[in-house]
Amino acid sequence: MDTADHQLEERRLARAISARMQAESLLEQKSLQLYEQAQEREQAVLALRESEERYRLLVELSPDAILIEIDGFIVFANAAAQTLFFATRPEDLFGRSLVSLMAPASRTALAHILQQNESSPAVEDQAVRLDDTLVDVAVTRIAFIYRGEPAIQMIARDISDRKRLEKQLLYQATHDTLTGLANRNLMRERLNDAIVYASRYDQAVWVLFLDLDRFKFFNDSLGHKAGDMLLKEIAARLRAGTRETDTVARLGGDEFVVILPERTREVLAVAALQRLMDAIARPMHLDGKEISVTCSVGLAIYPTDGDAPDTLLEHADIAMYRAKDGGRNNFQFFTADMHEEVRERILIEDALRTALERDEFFLHYQPQVRADTHQIVGIETLIRWRHPELGIVAPNRFISIAEETGLIVPIGAWVLRTACLQNKAWQSNGLGQLRMAVNLSARQFAHADFVQSVADILAETGLEPHCLELELTESLIMSDVDHAIEKLHALKALGIKLSIDDFGTGYSSLSYLKRFPIDVLKIDQAFVRDIAVDPDDAAIVLSIISLAHNLNLRVIAEGVETREQVDYLRAHGCDEMQGYLFSPPVTREEFEQILASERRRDSWHADTSAGTAAN
Amino acid sequence: MVIKHGSDMKGIVFRELVDMIEERFSPAIADKIISASSLATNGAYTSVGTYDHKEIVELVGHLSTTTGIPVPDLQRTFGEHLLNRFALLYPAHFRGQKSTFAFLAILDNKIHVEVKKLYPDAELPVFEHDLADPCKMVFVYRSKRPFADLAEGLIRGCIKHFNEDITLSRQDLPADEGAHTRFILIKN
Numbered sequence: 001m002d003t004a005d006h007q008l009e010e011r012r013l014a015r016a017i018s019a020r021m022q023a024e025s026l027l028e029q030k031s032l033q034l035y036e037q038a039q040e041r042e043q044a045v046l047a048l049r050e051s052e053e054r055y056r057l058l059v060e061l062s063p064d065a066i067l068i069e070i071d072g073f074i075v076f077a078n079a080a081a082q083t084l085f086f087a088t089r090p091e092d093l094f095g096r097s098l099v100s101l102m103a104p105a106s107r108t109a110l111a112h113i114l115q116q117n118e119s120s121p122a123v124e125d126q127a128v129r130l131d132d133t134l135v136d137v138a139v140t141r142i143a144f145i146y147r148g149e150p151a152i153q154m155i156a157r158d159i160s161d162r163k164r165l166e167k168q169l170l171y172q173a174t175h176d177t178l179t180g181l182a183n184r185n186l187m188r189e190r191l192n193d194a195i196v197y198a199s200r201y202d203q204a205v206w207v208l209f210l211d212l213d214r215f216k217f218f219n220d221s222l223g224h225k226a227g228d229m230l231l232k233e234i235a236a237r238l239r240a241g242t243r244e245t246d247t248v249a250r251l252g253g254d255e256f257v258v259i260l261p262e263r264t265r266e267v268l269a270v271a272a273l274q275r276l277m278d279a280i281a282r283p284m285h286l287d288g289k290e291i292s293v294t295c296s297v298g299l300a301i302y303p304t305d306g307d308a309p310d311t312l313l314e315h316a317d318i319a320m321y322r323a324k325d326g327g328r329n330n331f332q333f334f335t336a337d338m339h340e341e342v343r344e345r346i347l348i349e350d351a352l353r354t355a356l357e358r359d360e361f362f363l364h365y366q367p368q369v370r371a372d373t374h375q376i377v378g379i380e381t382l383i384r385w386r387h388p389e390l391g392i393v394a395p396n397r398f399i400s401i402a403e404e405t406g407l408i409v410p411i412g413a414w415v416l417r418t419a420c421l422q423n424k425a426w427q428s429n430g431l432g433q434l435r436m437a438v439n440l441s442a443r444q445f446a447h448a449d450f451v452q453s454v455a456d457i458l459a460e461t462g463l464e465p466h467c468l469e470l471e472l473t474e475s476l477i478m479s480d481v482d483h484a485i486e487k488l489h490a491l492k493a494l495g496i497k498l499s500i501d502d503f504g505t506g507y508s509s510l511s512y513l514k515r516f517p518i519d520v521l522k523i524d525q526a527f528v529r530d531i532a533v534d535p536d537d538a539a540i541v542l543s544i545i546s547l548a549h550n551l552n553l554r555v556i557a558e559g560v561e562t563r564e565q566v567d568y569l570r571a572h573g574c575d576e577m578q579g580y581l582f583s584p585p586v587t588r589e590e591f592e593q594i595l596a597s598e599r600r601r602d603s604w605h606a607d608t609s610a611g612t613a614a615n
Numbered sequence: 616m617v618i619k620h621g622s623d624m625k626g627i628v629f630r631e632l633v634d635m636i637e638e639r640f641s642p643a644i645a646d647k648i649i650s651a652s653s654l655a656t657n658g659a660y661t662s663v664g665t666y667d668h669k670e671i672v673e674l675v676g677h678l679s680t681t682t683g684i685p686v687p688d689l690q691r692t693f694g695e696h697l698l699n700r701f702a703l704l705y706p707a708h709f710r711g712q713k714s715t716f717a718f719l720a721i722l723d724n725k726i727h728v729e730v731k732k733l734y735p736d737a738e739l740p741v742f743e744h745d746l747a748d749p750c751k752m753v754f755v756y757r758s759k760r761p762f763a764d765l766a767e768g769l770i771r772g773c774i775k776h777f778n779e780d781i782t783l784s785r786q787d788l789p790a791d792e793g794a795h796t797r798f799i800l801i802k803n
Contacts, residue, residue, distance in 0.1 A: 008646045015649070018659030019630075026663045 065137075065156040069098045070149050084137070084158055086129040093130075098141075098154050101127055103134055119143050127156060136163040176250040178228055179235035187249035187257050191309040194247075194261035195302050205302035206260040206269050208276070209316035210238075213294045213328040215254035226286045230293065233286075237279040242272075256295075257313065273297065273331060281329060294329035296320055305334045318342050349401050351387050356410055361385050363418055364585035367594060368437070368556060368578045371570045376598055378435040378469065378556075380578060381419040382585045383411070403443050412444035413453060420461040420468060422588065427467070431595045435497060437469040442476045451490045458494065465495030469520065473501050477516065485515055492517040499556070503544060514551055521548045525559020525579070532564040545573055623738040624671070624760070626664035627704075628697065632671060633660065635696045636678060648677035665736065668760045687764040694768015695775065702776055715777050715800065716752050719770070720744055740766070750802040756794065763787060763794035770798060 059066050065081035067074050074097065077090040085101065087093050093101075099111050103126035110125075120141045126134045137156040144153055174186035182190065194205045212218075212234065219227035231254065238248045238256060247259040258276065260269055276297075283292045298320025300312045315334040323332035355361060361383060368378035385393045402408040416438050423436040444450060458465055470491065477484040477500075488498060499520035523544055530537045541557070548555045557569050560579030569577060583594060636645040649658035652673045660666060675693070679686045702709050708726050712718040723742040730737055740758035747753060756766045767785060774781045780803040788795040 008643055011646055011650070012642060015657065015659040018657065019661040019664075022656070022659065022664050023661035026661065030663075 062155075063157075065154075065158075067093065067098060067101075067154045067156075068146050068151050069154070070146060070151045072097045072099075074098065075146075075151075081156070084129070084135065084156060085127070086131050086133075098152060102139075103128055124159065136160045176235075176252075179232050179250050181235050181239070181256070182247055182249040184249065184251050187247055187251070187259065188309050188313075190247040190249075191259050191312065194259055195307065195309065195312075198261060198302055199307070201262075203262050204269075204304075205262075205312075206273075207300045207302070207312045207316045208256075208258040208260065208273060209298040209300075209313065209320040210256040210258060210276075210295050211297075211320050211324065212254035212280075213296055213324070215293070218291065218293065222286060222289070222291075229286055230284070230291075233284050234280055234293065234295075237282070238276060241276045241279045257316070273299070277329065277331065296323040296328055297331035298323050298334065299331060300334040315339065344397075345401060347390070348393065348398050349405060351390060351393075352398055352402055352405070352407055355385060355387065356414060360387055361411065361414060362587075363415065363422070364587060365422075365591040366578060366585040367583050367591070368435075368576050369582050371566075371574050371577050374582065375602075376432075376434065376595065377576060378437055379423070379591070380437045380471070380585075381415065381422075381439075383415050383439075399441070403441050406443060408441045408443045409447055412441055413457070415439075416454065417457050417461065420457055420463040423467055424461050424463045426592070426595065427463075431592070431599070433464075433467060435467055435469045436463075437471050437499065439471045439501065440476065442473075442479065445472065445476055445484075445487065446480075451487060451494070454491060454496070455494055458496075466497065469497035469499055471499045471501040471522065474503065478512075481512060485517075488517050502558075513547075518553060520554045520556055523555060523557045523574075528557050528559045528565055528569075528579075529561075531568050532562070538568070541569075541574075542572055549573065624666055624668040625662070625734065625737060626660050626666060627662040629660035629666050629671065630662050631697055631700050632674060632693060633658065635693060636674075639692075639696075640678075640682065644678070644681055648674055648681055651677045665734070668762075672761065690762065690764035691768035691771065694765045694770075695772035696768075697765075698769050698772025698776060709776070713777070715770070715773050715779050715781060716746060716802075718773055718777070719752065719754055719800075720746065752800040754798040754800060755788075756796045756798065757790075759793040761794050763796040766794070766796065767798065770800070774800075 059076075060078050062078060063080055065084040066076075066078045067081050068076040073095055074093050077085075077087070077093040079090065081087070081093060082090045085093060099107050102110050106125050120139075122138050122140045125137055125139050127137045127139075129135055136159050138159050139157075140155045142153045142155070144151060146153070174183060174189075175181065176183045191205070191207065197203070198205045215227070215230075218230060222230070231250070234256070235248070235250060238258060242248055242258060242260070245261060247257075247261075249257045249259075251257060260272060277295060280295050281292060283290050285291075298316045298318065300306060300315035300319060302312055305315045306312045315338075318338050319332045319334040322338055323330045326332060362385075364382045364384050366380045366382060367376045368380060369375060370377050383395060383399075385395075385398060387393055399408070402411055419436050419438050423434065427433060447453075454468075454470075458468065472488075477488070491498060497520065498516075498518045499522055500516070500518055501522050502524040503521045521544060523541055527537045527541050527544075531541055532538075545555050554575045555573075556576040556578060557565075557574050558578050560566060560569065560577045560581050562581065565579075566577065566581065586594070633645055633649070636648065652658070652670065654670050654673070656664075656666065656670075675686055675689050678684070678689055682689075708729075709718070712721065719742070723744070727739045730739060738759070740756060740760070740762075743755040743757075745753040754770070756763060758766075763785070767783070770783060774783065782801045782803060784799045784801075786797045786799070788797055
């Protein structure tokens, strides 16, 4: 081999080596690249495996039921799903479809959703367990790829406890706890619905406001437990006596409302009402006692008596009170004039609340005279009210309202104090030592501090006790005789006089009369009026006078208007008289004039007598 | 080894060129033209590497000078040689192809796709074909490199490989750089 050849071979060899080194370097580079890629892939696989493991744990330990469905077949269910659906093993759920696990009612809609193969937001639904019972669930469906295939994952949470609680809360919010009847809220809602329906179909709705008669008495005498049992029994009877579509509600206490919708024929509605009242009146056994309860019912009818729930209820309520006034176990339809009365009542009640502070009351005075000499010996005070807008409001329009609202207590105290002050003033002015008679109301008398307040007023005004006479009515005393007698003695101990007003009209037993520490009987003007023409009235008056005298009581006849009445009363021993014949109730000024003129007459008489005597 | 800028052609082509020169001419001529050229690798090529195509241009230029054979003829000859080698080295690409038309038709969107997968940085020429009728194929070659003659050689090699009677004509189209050539193949 020559040198040139040798050199050529060397260069070829060098190129071959260089090429091999390049190739090795490139291969190394490539294999490093492959290694790095493999590392990355391994990391990714690891991360994927971790994420899968996290998912698996999450799914298996989830308190929510999780099921996976592919092609309409469940292929996975977790432990919570097993529990929720009452399966023995999760595998028991495999092979079924998600749709088959939901309530039949929602299957069609669900099948449609699943067909879209889309995720759906959480909805509340009902699932069917393997034992065919239903359970309330909140369901979320997620479309995803599971093991390479399109799948649906369903997450179901048992919300039956919450649903039960919701139902319970709703029930409690709409029902009376004691009787299970609808409460006021639900009743108003039902009434509203009934009105809407009736207005569309031109029908009537009857609203019955029902109040048990003397429930307070039963409750007090039998005990609250028995009272509750009674209410439950009444509720059951009302429920039994009405249709499914009627509403029976308890508003509280012993007040019930019954709504009879879709009633067009009055005869039938009244018959239904009568049946209800009869059912209530049927005797019942409570704690081994047989008792009978009646009720009073007021009725208002849509659309005649109002078209709003509140109006109808108010009107039925008004009618109920009227039914009560008219005697128990009674029902009363609402009429427009009742509403007028109520309106006036509300007007007066409102005005009454501010009458004292606005100084709208004043007193009238009527003289009481001796039957023989006609000399003034006493004064009856009578309250008067002048309202700036209503004008003079007659006592019969406001006294009973004052009594019911309790306003009579401060008003009565004002009357008593004013009368005492006036009498004291007249005495100081030398107009004589007269008895001042003041009427008492039941509420006032029943007030615990009453005796003390009388003592305080006497002390405050300085009036001597024997110059004050308190007039009580029979019914006032008779409502709680023992307590009343105790109080009367306490008043008597103060030194004041006591009289019984309107005697003969009440229910007082004569046997009680002698136990009352009273001084005077007042004969009601109803007997006095016809004394001269009606022998019966004359006989009553006579017996009252003789009874009073036997008990050492004085007798005053009220409402004396004629000379004949005066003659008769005087002839039969009546001690004192009061009436228009002598003087109507008059103002302070007028009364002062009467007293003044009497004093002049007396002094004239006295002068004349003196003169005669002198003669 | 660092792949330098301009390394745009697969090493196999360079290897095959050197091999062909050594075979057809002689190792001495190959060594001579390598030594005469200014090559980044001094003519050491590995088939897994990538090199600047200008080195081929230079090598072929020196070969032409040395042998007196025009460059286009050398390129065509190299193309035919290259196709035979490809058929030998990568039989998978030829398997299943029964004709020149079929092979050329899948060249761009099948074989080059596979090549790209293996060598993401390879810069490959673009071929477009239009089979106007079953007997006539229009094949347009576009490359940044001035290898239209090489392409012609490859096509000729292909026709020989499938042992078909096809008349090849070519039409050079204007190009800013490299080559843009339309080949027309008509079956006889």
